[in-house]
Amino acid sequence: MVCIYCGCETRVLNSRPKARNPSVWRRRGCEVCVAQFTTLERPDYTAALLVESCAEHKLQPFMRDKLFLSIYKSLGHRPDSLNSSTALTETVIGRLLHNKLASKGYLLTEDLAKVSYETLRRFDPLAATTYKAYHQKALKMF
Ligand SMILES: [Zn+2]
Structure with missing residues (x-):
């Protein structure tokens, strides 16, 4: 996934599956602008x-x-x-x-x-x- 601020590639810093529903929480970091943000992956x-x-x-x-x-x-x-x-x-x-x-x-x-x-x-x-x-x-x- 690309950075929401600068559009450069990010890497996953932390990842946790949710206990009660089928979703995964991820903390991502951008190596270019050093921003961090959270994503939530869930079924479509x-x-x-x-x-x-x-x-x-x-x-x-x-x-x-x-x-x-x-x-x-x-x-x-x-x-x-x-x-x-x-x-x-x-x-x-x-x-x-x-x-x-x-x-x-x-x-x-x-x-x-x-x-x-x-x-x-x-x-x-x-x-x-x-x-x-x-x-x-x-x-x-x-
Ligand atoms: Zn960035």
Whole structure:
């Protein structure tokens, strides 16, 4: 990877796999401008997973940011909404990946909404209620 400041090659100074999710934290250093910065390597779910809506029969790439925003919107009443949303997004993704369809590269919108709702309900019932209001269509059978 090139330096984010000068564009010259960097080398890895330190590397640690994350314990709870499939990602690797790396500290990099530039030998030209001596800058240091951190990178986080994680799976590209957009390329690995397609989301299918049972109701609409449409396939779309899975977008982690879209999931994050839906969780973040539901946690708007909390002072820790940003950090909580980041952690809960990883929890939801981890639970979704244990689904048999996910190993074949597919997720159902309805499963995504159900797992998000259940995860939020355990964390903060008010957030789950807010989430449900925004995702009534996907949660209709729930
Ligand atoms: Zn540099």
